[in-house]
Amino acid sequence: MTKDADAPTDSSPDAGLPSDEWTSPPPAPETLPPRSLRLPMRTDSSATMARMLEEAGKQASPEIRESERPPAVSERVTSIPPPISSRGGVHPDIPSYTLFLWRIAKTAFESTWRYYLWMTMLTILALIGVNAWAGQTGGGMIHTNMTDHVSWGLYIANFTFGVGLAAGAVMMVIPAYVYDDHDMHDVVIFGELLAIAAIVISLLFVIVDMGRPDRLWHLLPGIGRFNWPRSMLTWDVIVLNGYLLLNLHIAGYLLYMRFLGRRPARRWYVPFVFISIGWAISVHAVTAFLYAGLGGRPFWNTALLAPRFIVTAFVSGPAFVIVLLQVVRMFSAYQIGDGPIHTLRQILRVTIPANLFMFGSEVFTAFYSGGAHAASMRYLLMGLHGKTTLVPWMWGALALNFASLLIVYLPVSRKNLRLLTAGCSMAFGGIWVEKGMGLIVPGFVPSTLHEVIEYQPSLTEWKVSIGIWAAGLLVLTVAVKVALRVLTGRVTIDTYAHSLPPRALPGGTGL
């Protein structure tokens, strides 16, 4: 998948040149006058590339000579790219895309002490997780509290929740692109970045759950033996990685165009956006089918599981984004109105009660018909044979869900964002328990031979899980930070200087 807006056979030395230069044939690169902040585009040696990047780094100093200052973004976005047919040779976007990656990578390491503190804290937590995982992989899964009875635990619970968070981010894409909500359009990229971070979290949780991570290559189609289409897990591998690539492409392309100061070409992202909407639903449906397809586990073996997964995803995703948008507003000059937050609150007003309704349906079906099929539900809500480990978790989750329901329905939560944030945190926590431990563990309790063996995560499992969430937040922080730098015009192909005032953004954000 290419990230370039135009034809891949462009020979013009600089796709970012102002419009007057498009019309005349571009001079050979050797004859180009040395220009600051403009890179020679036709290059095929890595040494040249390295020199180029170095130069670009030098030019990053704030004292940019006014005479050499490239035209403002507003002029540049109106430039018309040359016809595809007139071009050939190495695509100019390739070096400039490398430059884009290089500059945003640099940006990720430059900020205030608060940012360093936050990132250091996350890094420490992630490293504690890495250490615990290394111990678990070296010494065996005996370091976890999972057993042959409860053979999946905190990891798979978090995996399930993480996939939901990723799929839930699409709840910003749908209003923005399907219903043409302009306010949402300005912030939809944060949903896409959240999806990327959440997929990274989910994939890491699958990997730490494996007894033999060294054999991960057995999963690679072609080299290993990929049991597709029979195993739902292989479907999950496909949809998760596909969703990751889709979101990387959409977010990456839009930011790259902003970096170049060009208007994004619709054909390079709109189709992918619509694919990603369907894909988000399929990502979470497949994850639900992973469990629902197991006939030997009556607690999971219900057709309502996939709809419930989708609905809970649309609780956790918007709840997280409401908080995220406020954080962005707090730390950045990027303008975010209350519009998107109100829309997301409206979505929560549908999805929180829908989820509670579905859970209620499950409870009714289990208890009214009774018998063995109700055993897991009874264990979850009341305990079984005196074993009640999960009961406080589940009632806590229900309390959080009902409290969040109340808050999003209180008219005051529209204006009082602090209250709304509290409600979102409750919804997030409630779903995390309900769809995590509250879904995975009762699938195994009672076991298939109806033995009631309980499970509580071990310290190793907590460390690894917290480490993965910290790693996910690292990814999200970096992604949001560099996106903001690009969106506010502080990192472009022409400039790389924090001291420059943010440019006036032409015609909305173009996102």
Next chain:
Amino acid sequence: MTPTKRRTLKVLGATLGASAFAYAVEPLRAFTQNITLDQFLQGHFKELTPEQLEVTLARLEQETKDRHGRDVTIRADPAIEGVEFGYGLNLSICVGCRKCAEACHVENNHDRASNNSYIRVLEMTQGSFNLEHGNASYDHAVPAPDKYYLPVQCQQCDNPPCTKVCPVEATWKEPDGIVVVDYDWCIGCRYCEAACPYHARRFNWTTPEIAPEEINPDQGYLSNRIRPQGVMEKCTFCLHRTRRGELPACLEACPTGARVFGNLLDPESEIRWVLANKRVFVLKEELGTRPRFFYFFDK
């Protein structure tokens, strides 16, 4: 802050981060040192050529000697044509002594500390067939009054839910109906363990530890060789024995003669006689797994 100071701080931070990372992954070293390149690159069992298989078996024997201190023979007997194994168990005479579970523990080189076995015996109350009322952890003289006993092991389903879900085809049904695991291909995701309705699968939460003199040296690649850490394992009806015409260890250990084993395709076999003449049932028939393990009552 001057640029020099800033850079110094960054270099310092990067160094600190790198060493912290190196320290964090240190526990992995023992694990990676134990994996040789041959092990890492070993292909799927079904893809090994006869020569590769020979080399692999010799290497595995050597590894067992190095790691567990015992000379063993590891064979890979193929399924016999015209044979499909079936197992019968007479619930009227089973007394719940768990000799079968113990024999399995010894025969299949299970980890000693966890007292693992592929067989779990449920103590059931007369008049109920509800597994919910069964008890697998009874600890008293058997047979207890008003109780009957239900040993459960792998049912070797004809339509196994476990093989379907495996993402890497590390578990499959052999031509003689036995569901096996390639311990050197399994990635340890435990999806099969979640899929099995009979609690027949076990995971190696740690490397099995057995005293060298207790190791059963007669081993099979797909059955009782000592498993690596982090992979699934299961009952194979002792295929290293049964494919050579011997009986499963659990059957030989049974003091009451409750167990019947044989070739389902042979009309003269004892198991066929049981199927024809006894009131036979299978566990959880409603799931459509079509077990090859049949329970029956005398009267």
